[in-house]
Every structure is written in C-alpha cells, then in structure tokens.
Amino acid sequence: MAVTLYFDSATGPATFHAQAFATSYRGTGCLLDGEGFSESSESWYFLSAVETDSGRADGIALFGDSITDGFGSTPGADRRWSDALASRTGRAVLNAGIGGNLLLNDSAWYGERGVRRVERDVLQLAGVDTVVVLLGLNDIGFSETDVQPTYKPAPVVSSGEVIGGYRELIRRGRACGLAVIGATLLPFGGSDHWGERAAKVSHEVNEWVRCSGEFSGVVDLNRVMADPGDPDRLHPAYDFGDQLHPNDEGYGVMAEAVVRCL
Template identity: 50%
Template sequence: MIALARRASLAVAGLSTLALVACGAEAAAPEWSGAWAAAVQHPATAVTPNWSAGGFADQSVRQVVRLADGGPQVRVRLSNRYGTAPLAVAGATVARSAGGAAVIPETVRRLTVGGAEAFEIAPGTEISSDRATTPLAAGESITVTLYFARPTGPATQHAQAAATSYRATGDHTAASDAAAFTESSQSWYYLAGIDTVGPGRVRNVTVAFGDSITDGYRSGIDADQRYPDHLTRQLTAGGRPGAVVNAGISGNRLLTDSTVLGDSALTRFRRDVLGQPGVGTAVVLIGINDIGLAGMTGPDGLLSPKVSAEQVVAGYRELIAEARAAGVRVIGATLLPFAGSPYYSADKDRVRMEVNGWIRSAGAFDAVVDLDRAMAAPTDPTRLADTYDSGDHLHPNDSGYAAMAAAIGAVILT
C-alpha cells in the first residue's frame, strides 16, 4: 500500500497546486487515455551508462517527452517497480518545454498524489498523480521534474530513451531556466506514462510493443524519429484519432527475462500493453533477439537459450490470447532481415523465415504487416535495404523507421 507523506506547503509564486481528485467525488470517472509511455526496466548500466545504479539524493531530474495526444488535463504515472524500498518524492512538477531543460514559466504546475506535494511510492508499485489542469496539444513537448531529497537507491528506469534528461543538485522543480541542470543522460527514470483526459475517448490508443526496433535504437536523439513517432503523425494525418505509445525495450526478448534487457514480452505484455489506459490496438514486433542471441552470451552476461520457430510461435499465441481476452486488436509484424549483423547465420535466418511464414499464413493475428518484405533490399531479401539501414544491418535509420510506420499505418487505417 502506498504511504503518503504530507509536508509543509511548497507553494512557489506562479505555481498552481493541484486539487485532490477523491474517488467518487465526481459525477463521472475521467476518461483517461495514454498520451505517452515508456516500458520500465531494472536499474542497469551494462549497455547504457546512466544514473540508474546510483539513483539520486538531493537532486532534481527533469525529463522531456513529446505527447502523442492532447487534452485539458494531464496525469503522470510514476513507477518504483524495481525498487527495494519506498521511493520518497519530495516534489514534482509538469510544464511545457521551452527547449532543452528550460520550461515556459507560466505553465509550471505542481503535481500531487492524494493532495500531497510529497509522497512515497511503495516498492514494486506504480502510482498516478492527481490531475493537473493545463491544456496540452498533441505533438507538444512537456517536462516532468522530480526532486528527491533523500537517497533513492537504484532507480527504475527506461535505459535507451533517444531523448535527453537533465539533473541538478537541490530542488529545482519550479525553475524555469536550465542553468542548474548541468548534467545530462539519455535515459528516463521512474517515468512510466502520461495520460490526458477528454470526452468521447473509447479505446483509441495504439501500443507499439517490441524490442530496440520499436524503442527507436539508432534514431536521432531528441528528434522523435522512432517508428511509433512517425506512426502517430501518419494516423493523425489519416484522420484516425488517438495516440500511439511506445512499449519497446532495447534488447528485449519474447521468451527470456533479463535484468539488463527487460522482462520478457510474455512477462510484461499485460502490464505494458493491456494496462495502458484506452488501449484498443497492439502492434507486436518481437522475436529477433530470441533468434539472434541464441547460443550467445548477452549483455547481461548470461548464455541466451537457443529457440525454435515453434517456441516463438507458441509465445505469440500466448500474447494473442491475452489480447483477445482483453478485447484488444492485435497486429503481428514480420521480423526484419538481419544479414550482415553480428546476429546472423543461415540457421538463425531459417528460424526467422519460418516464424515469418507462420505470421503471414496462420491467420492468428487480427491483421499482419509484412515488414520483412517492406524493409528488405531489392536484390537480397536477407538484408535490410541500404536506404533503410542504420549501418549495423539490424536496426533501421530514421528513413527506415518512417517506412515501417508507413507500412503499419496502411494496415491500421484500412
């Protein structure tokens, strides 16, 4: 159970303290929908050097995200899923970004939980803030600033954000300028989601679920060039309302849990997909790390088990069954070519092709998008097209992520 710690008011000139939204205090429950999300991970620095192992003490962390949907009110979801002790948040704000670590002063709103400006998050849990009344538009960048007065211990994180976060010594939750935020990182900490509220929203959120190719690895930093970013813009242009939120984790596998590469897709699907407010559609693109890492020692120092196409298919069937039981449409994406990458062997590619053949022909998914064929080189179907290859022959570049979004968007819009 989450313990709430009230403290003396942190009222600052120009800040609005949010009112408590008590259960049952309104005529109707708010219609929350996900506007941004990140799949949280264990504290780990083996792949991405960051602040997660040491955590924070007398420090403010300012994180910048771009919303895929807007609304007149917002709430922030914070996670202490991998913490071993209560996480004491001494203060928190949300504001419109002015670029980098700066914010627009008049938009700063203090976040509360149960009306308290200081609160604790129990280990293994996630909380949502009270609602903040601040109109926000789709595509707008906002900041969430968290102040930790006392040591947090290792921090629940999202390792590869393709976005810059900032750190300052002391409480700078209300600061509008960037002067104090002299340190930076390309990970997110404790931040699991941002939801907006508005009338008439019924299950219009699409969750992009997968590994580094969904996470946007090797896309432009602070450029919002991941495929889910492109997909949001495409669906909006196509007249389809609702956000696309990103539940990718770099290195993630369908079948195998890891403290470095994230809980497996089977472990986290219910939390990271079905638990998203307003989810109606899931796009599943995962399995290449199960196949490619098989028989190799991964970044977590563990030998990755070999997998067959039948094992991967069995994993997909579990995800599909969970989605169907929750009334969520599930779209399957074929696995991209990977010849030339350190993962590649002819035997592993045969497993990939068998898996892709099943995705195309089994009729198990509600719809299929054939990224394998859309992204392959014209003269060699085992390789990514040069125009889409980031250079490692496994991950797309920004143009490749845009091409993926175009293929997926065509399926969703039809």
C-alpha cells in the same frame, strides 16, 4: 511536456529507461526555477509513464524490443516509428518497446519476458484497441553471438516456440478485446544476430505470421524493409549502420506500412 523531479536525499539505485533517445537534465539542489541543470542524459529516470485522456479509445500499442524502442533514430528528434505512426494517424500511439527484450525469457538486463510483461505494458492500459507485435528477433539471434555478455540467457529456440509465444499474446490480447496485429521480423542478415540457424528460424516464423491467419492483421515489415538485391538484409537506405536497426527513414517506412494495415 516537461516533468521535473526533486529528491531531498540520495535515492540509491534508480529505475530507468536506458535508451530513451531524448535528453533529460539533472543538477544539484532545488532547481524549481529552471536554472542549474548542468548535466544531461539520454535516459529517463524513475518516471515510468504519464497518463493522459485523449477523449478517444482507439490507441495503438507497439509491443517490441529495441527496434520499437527507437534504437538508431536521431536522439531528441522524435523519429521512432511510434512517433511516425502517431503523426500519420492522429491516434494515440504507446511505445512499449524495451531494448534487448525477449519474447520467451526474462533477462536481468533487458527486462521481463514479453509474454508476461504484456499484461502491465499493454493489456492494463486504458484507451488501447490495437496492439502491433514486433518481438522475437532477440530470442532467435542472441544465441548466435558470444560478443555481448548481456545476451544471456540465450537458449536456442525453435520457430515453434516463438510461434507459441505469439499465440499466447494473441489469446490474451483478444480476451481483452484488442485487435492483435502481427509484424514480420525485419531482415537482419550481416548483423551480430545472424547465422544459419537464425536465418532458418526467422524465415519460418515470418512465413507463419504471413500465412497462419491467426493474427487480426499482418504488416509485412520484412518485405518492405528488405534490400531488393539481398532480401535477408536491411535496405541500405533504411539501415542505421549495424544491419539490425533502422534509421529515421526506415522507421518512417515502417509506420507507413502499419497505416496501410489498419
């Protein structure tokens, strides 16, 4: 599907999805004949969603950060884990990932906190009966680095605070009749998010996800994506190259793990 937008005057600042991992084209003038799109971008501008009717009510929403957004996948190839999951299940899969997003705090760069935006990005959507939550790694890891000025706010959070955020998502999802599946955080040892405190908190959070029984189901992405020789690190075959984000193969493995959980 192609969506073409035309603006007859300057718009000023544009809303956009910064890392869409798909190509958009633009040009000057009225280009309804399909010619003259001389510039390209991997961002999507203005358009926030396209609503369709699949005739089914078993859609899956993936709720998360840049890993859900598809960072590290091949641009233009539809190799995010949402794409892989849709192809494996035949179900509608909605990608509600925002790169850099936090579970507990708003960010000028990375959007509204997860416990708030879940209403707009998941709960108000028609045709969804399941949500997979993979969020919280940035809350844990942003405070480990001073490299990125965009990693603010970066308060030091405890495992209890992250778990409290998960419980809020579970409560609100179930109130809307959704199955809320918890995903353990992927290994991120060696990345710019890693440190002694981040390691401790992520281990505690993942153990709670696995053992608490509070989610409708659990997909243990941490274990399926780990390097067998160093479980705190991504498997080298699945690593995009920053020891934080998966590559195309890794996203496929994540989708397979969710299929087994559904």
